[in-house]
Amino acid sequence: MHHFHGSCHCGNLEVDYSATVAPEDAAVRACQCSFCRKHDARALSDPSGAIEITVHDQDLLERYRFGLGATDFLICRKCGVYVSAYMQDGDDAYANVMVNVLDDREQFPQPNPVDLDGENEAGKRQRRRDNWTPATLRIGTD
Numbered sequence: 001m002h003h004f005h006g007s008c009h010c011g012n013l014e015v016d017y018s019a020t021v022a023p024e025d026a027a028v029r030a031c032q033c034s035f036c037r038k039h040d041a042r043a044l045s046d047p048s049g050a051i052e053i054t055v056h057d058q059d060l061l062e063r064y065r066f067g068l069g070a071t072d073f074l075i076c077r078k079c080g081v082y083v084s085a086y087m088q089d090g091d092d093a094y095a096n097v098m099v100n101v102l103d104d105r106e107q108f109p110q111p112n113p114v115d116l117d118g119e120n121e122a123g124k125r126q127r128r129r130d131n132w133t134p135a136t137l138r139i140g141t142d
């Protein structure tokens with residue numbers, strides 16, 4: 001396993017990402033939706049890995065939703081950084097991580113553009129179960 005740590009700019013949201021793929025071999029995605037283009041987001045996930053998101057102050061967590069509303073886009077209200085897209089799925093949850101928040105972001109290759117605008121909600125949820133990383137969200141721990 002390869003372990004990566006990241007955070008928003010002020011440190012309120014932290015991410016610990018474990019991946020089976022080395023950074024130089026990772027498939028980084030540049031989602032072409034209107035939200036991700038505004039952030040120039042570069043997304044990463046590994047269905048065999050793990051993502052743990054730690055929220056130190058819950059009042060400063062924005063769970064932004066748009067479109068189909070199936071996903072929480074986790075943004076720090078204090079510093080404005082977009083950290084992860086997170087989908088609750090019954091008792092499970094899946095997420096990706098934004099390469100730009102990782103301490104080792106320079107190690108990852110350039111992203112490939114992906115256009116997912118044509119998907120319906122069922123298609124989106126299934127793709128995330130297949131491709132995103134099993135995730136846990138820890139609130140209010142220091």
Ligand SMILES: [Zn+2]
Nearest residue numbers: 008010076079
């Ligand atoms: Zn922050």
